[in-house]
Amino acid sequence: MRIKVGFISIEDIILPVGFNKYIQALIYNLFSNSLRRFVHEEGFRSKRKFSLFCFSSILEKGQYFKRMKVFNFGKNISFYISSPVTKLMENLVLNLLNGDKYFLGENDIYLSSVEVVYKEIAKDILKVNALTPIEVHQTYKENGRNKTKYFAPFEREFSKLINLNLKSKWEAFYKENLDRDIEIISLGNMNKSVVYYGFGDKKYVVEGWKGKFLLKGEPSVLAFAYDAGLGSKNSQGFGFIE
Template identity: 45%
Template sequence: MRIKLEFISDSEIKLRSGYNSLIQGLIYDLLDYVDAKKLHDEGFKFEKREFRLFSFSEILERGYVNKSEHVITFDNKISFLISSPVEWILKQIALNSIVGDDFKLGGNSLRINAVSVLKSFEEFIAKGSVVVKALTPIEVHSTFITANGARKTYFYTPFENEFSELINKNARKKWKAYFGCECSYELSIKPLFKDKKYETIRYFIKKDKKTIIKGWKGLYMLNAKPEFLRFILDAGLGSRNSQGFGLVEIVR
């Protein structure tokens, strides 16, 4: 399930480049405090992994980018999508956005203008095979320790077997974390492009820490049993979903 939130302001909305953490913070602010803290601190656990099981889009409106100041300026209205297989997360966000007053996003004061539930495309999911468009970059990686003891992160491309394999393993772990049982399903993902123009570099900025993340947009073919496909479309593909990565929409 996914919802769209639309906010308005009395003036232009200005955000720093790499604003994902600001959207993430707003989402947690829209949850009830106790639930937000538990989701943030613990999430849904599988072995040593913790999953928050939500993802979100970039701001849907186009803004003006000031490259020298690293600031994006939008008109007085912005909107974005939030997706999750966890019903209470979306219900709390929708309700609290409606009953709340002003919300802070960076240095901006916002008011809710509209909340809508988006179409689920069940007729496509029921077939077990869909073509999706990545609204935010899909990211999978491995971290290694080099010979001199330094940590190095390698980001996989859709043209490497590990890309599909790791997304499938990640999806199965999310299922186990949420349902608390073994996952008997498999997910396959195949890129429907052959060049590198969909490679995307994003910056996730949290306090004073700036993390460079490489992911991929573009079109992909997904195949899985409908119940597994529905779950992972809501949860997000790959890693860092709750940081704004791996959100896709069905094209056909």
């Protein structure tokens, strides 16, 4: 299930570099207390814990002020939220419609629109655009220190790790193994994105890739990937495809 939400503010919406964390916090606060606690603390588990939701960045282009390291988005913003877990999305929409004022960082915002975006995936081929960077990585030690290796679409590990991640998410949700891969084909130019996530001492850099891809696989698996997101860190705003 996927929705597009719009918010309006009396003042210009000002957000710092790394503002994806604010969007994530807003989404968590839209869940009921019990559901928020479940998603954040317990989650959906296989070998790992998954929150099983994904979101796009703000769709409107903000004006960046380099000296202050902030974006000004004006008074209107919108973004997508997606999840294969219908219960999560229904709970979120209900709380959205029943709420009044919301907070995005230090900005007071008000709901202006909510739209359910329905897409039927009935074929074994799906052309998508990564609205946020698709991120897959491996960690290793070098001279006693943890290192992270990010992979690009032209590397074999990119598709391999996306499929391993997708199978883990499938198992966490359906409680059964997924024994089928999807094929991931890069279309045209790929754009590498270096994204800052978080703030202060907890800020870190994530590398990922945006661009158009052709996905091939069983329709049910493609639909799950479409709602859950591709790659890692989906609940932090990575791997959202349209």
